[in-house]
Amino acid sequence: MDLTMSSIEDHIQNWQPGLSIDCVIMGYANHELHVLLLKWKNSDRWSLPGGFIEKEEDLDDAALRILSERTGVTLPTLHQFHTFGGRQRRDPDDVLEVLSSLELKNPVVENWLMQRFVSVGYLSLINMNTSHPKADFLSDRCEWILLRDVPELIFDHNEMIEKALEFLRIRLRYLPVGRSLLPQKFTMKDLQRLYETILNKSLDRANFQKSFLKLNVLVRHEKQMLGGAHKAPFLYSFDKVRYDEYMKRGLGFTLS
Amino acid sequence: MDLTMSSIEDHIQNWQPGLSIDCVIMGYANHELHVLLLKWKNSDRWSLPGGFIEKEEDLDDAALRILSERTGVTLPTLHQFHTFGGRQRRDPDDVLEVLSSLELKNPVVENWLMQRFVSVGYLSLINMNTSHPKADFLSDRCEWILLRDVPELIFDHNEMIEKALEFLRIRLRYLPVGRSLLPQKFTMKDLQRLYETILNKSLDRANFQKSFLKLNVLVRHEKQMLGGAHKAPFLYSFDKVRYDEYMKRGLGFTLS
DNA sequence: ACAAAAGTGTTATCCTTACACCCATGT
DNA sequence: ACATGGGTGTAAGGATAACACTTTTGT
Numbered sequence: 001m002d003l004t005m006s007s008i009e010d011h012i013q014n015w016q017p018g019l020s021i022d023c024v025i026m027g028y029a030n031h032e033l034h035v036l037l038l039k040w041k042n043s044d045r046w047s048l049p050g051g052f053i054e055k056e057e058d059l060d061d062a063a064l065r066i067l068s069e070r071t072g073v074t075l076p077t078l079h080q081f082h083t084f085g086g087r088q089r090r091d092p093d094d095v096l097e098v099l100s101s102l103e104l105k106n107p108v109v110e111n112w113l114m115q116r117f118v119s120v121g122y123l124s125l126i127n128m129n130t131s132h133p134k135a136d137f138l139s140d141r142c143e144w145i146l147l148r149d150v151p152e153l154i155f156d157h158n159e160m161i162e163k164a165l166e167f168l169r170i171r172l173r174y175l176p177v178g179r180s181l182l183p184q185k186f187t188m189k190d191l192q193r194l195y196e197t198i199l200n201k202s203l204d205r206a207n208f209q210k211s212f213l214k215l216n217v218l219v220r221h222e223k224q225m226l227g228g229a230h231k232a233p234f235l236y237s238f239d240k241v242r243y244d245e246y247m248k249r250g251l252g253f254t255l256s
Numbered sequence: 257m258d259l260t261m262s263s264i265e266d267h268i269q270n271w272q273p274g275l276s277i278d279c280v281i282m283g284y285a286n287h288e289l290h291v292l293l294l295k296w297k298n299s300d301r302w303s304l305p306g307g308f309i310e311k312e313e314d315l316d317d318a319a320l321r322i323l324s325e326r327t328g329v330t331l332p333t334l335h336q337f338h339t340f341g342g343r344q345r346r347d348p349d350d351v352l353e354v355l356s357s358l359e360l361k362n363p364v365v366e367n368w369l370m371q372r373f374v375s376v377g378y379l380s381l382i383n384m385n386t387s388h389p390k391a392d393f394l395s396d397r398c399e400w401i402l403l404r405d406v407p408e409l410i411f412d413h414n415e416m417i418e419k420a421l422e423f424l425r426i427r428l429r430y431l432p433v434g435r436s437l438l439p440q441k442f443t444m445k446d447l448q449r450l451y452e453t454i455l456n457k458s459l460d461r462a463n464f465q466k467s468f469l470k471l472n473v474l475v476r477h478e479k480q481m482l483g484g485a486h487k488a489p490f491l492y493s494f495d496k497v498r499y500d501e502y503m504k505r506g507l508g509f510t511l512s
Numbered sequence: 513a514c515a516a517a518a519g520t521g522t523t524a525t526c527c528t529t530a531c532a533c534c535c536a537t538g539t
Numbered sequence: 540a541c542a543t544g545g546g547t548g549t550a551a552g553g554a555t556a557a558c559a560c561t562t563t564t565g566t
Contacts, residue, residue, distance in 0.1 A: 016274050019374055055372060059341020083339045083376050085315020116311060118275055118376075120339050188545085207529070209546075223536090223545095230544035231536040256528070444518085463556065465519075479518095479563090486517035487563035512556065519562070527554075535546075 004137055008104075012112045015052040020119040021059070022050035022157065023067045023078065024164035027128035027144050028181035031193045034144035035161060036071060036133055037153070041140045043101035045094070047154045048161070049142075050119065063122040071142050072134035078122035081167040084156055085118045094154040102138070123164045125180040172198060173251035179238050185221060187233040188212070195255055203255055211253040217243040260393055264360075268368045271308040276375040277315070278306035278413065279323045279334065280420035283384035283400050284437035287449045290400040291417060292327060292389055293409070297396045299357035301350070303410045304417070305398075306375065319378040327398050328390035334378035337423040340412060341374045350410040358394070379420045381436040428454060429507040435494050441477060443489040444468070451511055459511055467509040473499040 025036035037046045051066035053059060063078045095113055102109065128144055135142035145151075150161060168175070177198065178191055192208045212218060217239050223232040246252075281292040293302045307322035309315060319334045351369055358365065384400055391398035401407075406417065424431070433454065434447055448464045468474060473495050479488040502508075 016372065016374065018272050019274060053341070053374075056343055058343045059339065059374060062341075080339060083315065083336060085309070085318075085376070087312055087314045116272065118272065118309075118315060120341070120374075204529070204531090205545085206531080206547075211528095227538070228544080229538045229542065231546080233545055252527095254528070460556065460558090461518085462520075462558080467555095481564095483565070484517075485515060485565045487519075489518055508554095510555070514566085516564085517562100518564095519560105521560070522558085524557090525555080527552105529550100529552080531549085531551105533546105533548075535544105537543085537545100539540105539542090 009106060009108050011052075012108055014055055015112075016055055017112075018115055018117055019053055020050055020117045021053060021063050021066050022048045022084075022119050022121055022160055023063060024048060024081075024121060024123045024161055025067065025071070025073065026123070026125045026147075026164075026168070026181075027131075028125070028194060028197070029128045029144070031197055033147040033197055034128060035147055035150060036073070037143060037145045037150070038070060038135065038139040039141040039143075040098060040101040040154075041138060042103055043097055045097055045101070045154050046145070046151055048157045059120060063120070067122075067124075070136045070139070072136075073126065073131050075124055075126065078124045079167075079171075080120060081123045082121045082160075082163050083118060084121060084160060084163075086156065087116070089119070089156040090117060091155065098154065119160075121160050121164060123167060125168075125175070125177055127181055127183065129183060169199060172255075174247055176238075176243060176247045179240070179243060185235040185237050187224065187235060189233060191236070199255060207256065214253075215242075215246055215251070217246055265362060265364045267308075268364055270311055271368075272311055273368075274371055274373055275309055276306055276373045277309060277319050277322050278304045278340075278375050278377055278416055279319060280304060280337075280377060280379045280417055281323065281327070281329065282379070282381045282403075282420075282424070282437075283387075284381070284450060284453070285384045285400070287453055289403040289453055290384060291403055291406060292329070293399060293401045293406070294326060294391065294395040295397040295399075296354060296357040296410075297394060298359055299353055301353055301357070301410050302401075302407055304413045315376060319376075323378075323380075326392045326395070328392075329382065329387050331380055331382065334380045335423075335427075336376060337379045338377045338416075338419050339374060340377060340416060342412065343372070345375070345412040346373060347411060354410065375416075377416050377420060379423060381424075381431070381433055383437055383439065385439060425455060428511075430503055432494075432499060432503045435496070435499060441491040441493050443480065443491060445489060447492070455511060463512065470509075471498075471502055471507070473502055 027034040027036065036049060038049055039046050049067055049070040051070060053062040060078070060080070064075060067078065068074050099110060099113055133142040133144070150158065152158065177194060181194055182190055188209050191212065192203055192205065196203055218236040219239055221235040221237065224235050226232065283290040283292065292305060294305055295302050305323055305326040307326060309318040316334070316336070320331060323334065324330050355366060355369055389398040389400070406414065408414065433450060437450055438446055444465050447468065448459055448461065452459055474492040475495055477491040477493065480491050481488055
């Protein structure tokens with residue numbers, strides 16, 4: 001990452017005009033979904049991590065680079081989920097807000113940011129405990145925010161999160177959310193709560209367990225011994241190969 | 257449509273640079289899927305109907321306008337299915353081919369077309385018999401081409417059609433393909449063959465019929481009397497309201 | 513009457529759903 | 540011992556898949 005405040009102007013000429021990328025990165029902890037947000041320096045406004053595309057760069061590569069540059073989070077892939085092209089999707093006041101947060105009076109940068117942008121949305125799910133987001137030079141905070149506590153974001157970023165969630169729910173049975181969001185070892189209840197959280201509905205404990213066990217994608221380990229006035233549950237991990245295979249054809253059962 | 261060869265240069269300054277739209281329009285006839293293609297004037301190269309976005313125009317609106325301008329086909333909506341952003345997606349030789357087909361030596365137009373473009377793909381299904389495609393001033397033909405006879409197209413347009421088909425198959429149970437692609441009245445076999453064609457697999461006649469009838473979305477009419485040494489089938493049409501409702505939650509049965 | 517294709521019925525099998533039951537654990 | 544939650548069993552109902560049977564038509 002060699003981008004700094006003073007080098008923005010130099011980069012502008014190497015960027016595709018009018019096109020941006022925004023990343024919806026979902027994390028999971030305490031049975032709640034979180035989303036990775038940046039707070040602009042010298043401003044109280046939050047946004048999704050986003051950025052611009054080099055003139056000689058694949059769109060998918062740009063998404064990974066942008067995420068890494070702006071949050072320090074590196075991933076193998078991101079899922080493109082929608083392109084946002086509303087004529088008025090960026091509120092002019094929000095643009096001014098961002099500009100003033102940059103604290104640099106530079107007509108080249110101003111012109112760049114004031115153009116109309118169409119933005120491509122990318123989605124990923126990651127384990128919050130094994131990734132360590134860091135704010136970049138444009139932001140003073142980079143944090144996991146509870147999905148239900150997400151504040152009003154700049155531009156149409158709230159709408160982007162909505163769309164990403166919709167995409168996530170429709171694709172759920174084809175996405176390895178377990179491996180992406182849970183620690184390496186987890187209980188059946190953990191797995192169930194993850195699906196319940198994403199789908200926002202409760203599932204039958206017995207049936208969920210039987211359905212998942214039948215897939216043969218789980219490896220059963222020793223019981224965990226956490227205190228609690230109850231039977232200690234088994235710990236599981238995923239058989240990576242079998243799990244990935246299953247994700248290609250999708251979970252064969254209904255999550256009810 | 258007021259765009260003409262001589263006015264292209266005037267339009268360029270009103271277009272979003274680096275961004276284009278391409279439309280995959282599927283039609284159905286004789287139990288085969290077709291796709292709407294344009295042949296460039298003074299060239300033997302074919303392409304999807306595509307175009308550029310006005311600076312003050314919603315992306316979705318632009319897609320409808322472009323389709324209408326380039327083919328005469330008007331539709332209420334198109335489905336955005338993917339954004340194509342590969343760095344090398346437009347073969348430079350193809351760009352030259354298009355340029356020479358325009359037969360106008362104009363550096364403004366040349367510069368415009370030689371930039372890198374990211375293209376947003378839109379999909380729709382329409383009834384081939386009630387729409388009448390017309391070539392625009394850039395094309396000398398605008399035709400329905402059998403999906404399995406689609407020639408090598410310019411740029412990455414063949415790949416776009418592949419992606420659109422994949423999207424179509426995954427979304428099949430949420431898309432009103434029957435109403436979009438069949439005549440107003442049709443037989444059960446027509447409907448079955450449509451689904452068989454799209455899914456590229458054969459379905460059980462008896463089960464298909466029972467599944468669809470159970471939905472209560474079909475209105476049964478008189479029998480048709482076409483010659484043929486066999487029992488005359490019923491004709492059906494859709495109960496529009498119930499059908500649209502069903503498409504929101506998706507077909508409840510498996511197509512087997 | 514027969515062939516061909518349409519319409520309907522039957523059945524075994526599987527999946528879903530909603531519980532019930534027993535088991536292990538810490539207090 | 541008992542409350543709590545984990546693991547497994549079961550049975551009714553529904554959906555699926557494969558196929559058989561009946562009906563209608565033109566020749």
